[in-house]
Amino acid sequence: MLTIIDKYILKRYLATFSVMLLLFIPIGIIIDVSEKINKMIEHKVPLKEVVSYYIDFIVYFANILFPIFLFLSIIWFTSKLANNTEIIAILSSGISFTRFLRPYIIGATFVSLVSLLMGFFLVPKASEGFKNFRYTYLIGNGQAEMRQLSDVFRQISDDEFIYVSNFNSISKTAFNFSLEKFKGDKLDYKITANRIKWNPKDKTYTLFGYTKRTVGKLDDFIEQADQKVKKFNFELDDLTPTVYVAETLSLFDLIKFIDREKSRGNANINVYLTVLYKKYSVPVSAFILTIIAVAVSSMKRRGGMGLNLAIGILLSFSFVFFEKIFGVMAESSTMPPIVAVWIPNIVFGSLAIYLLRNAKR
Template sequence: MTFSIMLIMFIPIGIIVDVSEKVNKILENKVPFPKVAAYYLDFIIYFANLLFPIFLFLSIIWFTSKLANNTEIVAILSSGISFQRFLRPYIVGATIVSIFALLMGFFLVPKASEGFNNFRYMYLKGNGRNQMRETSDVYRQISDTEFIYASNFNQEAKTGYNFVYEKFDKERMLYKITASSIVWNANDSTYTLMNFNKRTVGELNDKIETEINKSMKFNFDLEDLTPVVYIAETLNLTELNKFIEKEKKRGSANINTYLVVKYRKYSVPISAFILTIIAVAVSSMKRRGGMGVNLAIGIALAFSYVFLDKIFGTVAEKSSFSPLIGVWIPNIVYGILAFYLLRNAKR
């Protein structure tokens, strides 16, 4: 109940703060009201899922601190009930919330994330439509034997520049195609290559073909070459696994970012258990400063967890550091802290 009330209290506050920051942009871009309403529905789901372990943590501290201040925990333990038995309802509650969050993260949150991010990039960011995709130095392995490169892609014009296509047979190059630009033709699903040049590698001599422009079909489309930067957040678990496998084969430079999103789907619900144990251990002791001291300690621990999670998540995305380890380090560190605090609380 306390957890639900805390969500109901803080979500409207978050909406009010967000509206105050973005109302000028919304009015400036003349965004229709239905789109704004849909954005804030997605906003609620997106941030409720993102912050639910923190809300659960703070609600447990609030509730348990009230019990401790009223000396009810002392009475419960003095009656012969063990600390493990006292902890059991908290674990059951954390399990229910975690299962709900896990299902949300797999199926509901991706859809909300798509709407939330689309709105932000379309209406709220100054150059958002161009920032939605990574369009510079695009390099992809589109199959086991095919590689492409473009220095830049203009998504609106469906045009790539300084295009290179290479075809291999194992480690031997069969031919290489270059063009100053490549344009997608939606009518017949072909590409037009300007200043076409094809070099076929022979055993003794190479064959060179050139044309001013040439229409060709390739085994790729521009949407696959330049996916939106937040694409992984918008896919359910099955789609995300398939997408990651496809991007691995293509040699995507953003594979760590996609893996961080995947591993967080599992780590966030587990953090609920860890933070639940920490919250009970911290707030079950009656302190001289009362509930305020417990809340201060709890808030400090909660924000330090968020800080640690952001730091290692960013390191995993931007470096060769293992995404799996980066995502789970906060849970490991706070899991050790939870074990230590629980032992002291039992005493």
């Protein structure tokens, strides 16, 4: 059962965090508008699209800066409690420091659950709208830049592999196509074409410069044609997903997508796994940052609230920096994505334990 002190601290926790979001999000929108207004006017973006973009922007922006907002809000109101000697009064009444932390942990649990559910379902939808708008109206060649268009290699079944050197998503045409079919560990046949075009009406492919080489026991059989129409069990458009597709999928769709791309031998699988693991690691960071913030700001200092805020800003940006660095390492190095994603939480979790012990003393 919550006491009056619990309710008081919990109310300040949630209210300060909400106010911090409401203060900084409009600032983010104003900065974004000032940077992009010229391109929006140049491309004559409809007002409805702009409004929809900024609704998605709010969710996307809040999700990215969630650790900073949470950390600074706790530093702010806890420092005020310390400067007003309210914390001294609470601890002097016989309440232990661990018991004093309880409303903070309850608040962190609530924020974590909201962040977890948003990351599973709401943020992916907002990310899709946000990214689509940027690529369609604001970035270089628009839709073409969304896709992995060169050197596409996929495993489309247990024993079939395809490769194209370049893909045009508008004309649904790929170049330097090859398909290899295996029986066990031996090549059964190989199909090559200078160019392959997807025909959406009858779901077939037209292969130009077609060659099929079937491996025989003594001799190989070669079939050639200037142009040949065939059916395959894949669509070229599906084999070249958008570069940010993992960010736009809800939890269950993302898990299915990762399983499918693993079977296809997608070279970007670490990128998708990083997105999946972050859905779990970011909510956990709410507890770690809450403990660090309370430990740092619960003592009354000579520098007052300003010193606590300076320490808070340094630590919060350090956390975001660590998260970004190890996120890149998870996507592009040999380090397992799950290890890279969780290292910031492990490092700052250890720091939280150390600071908490000192605060108790």
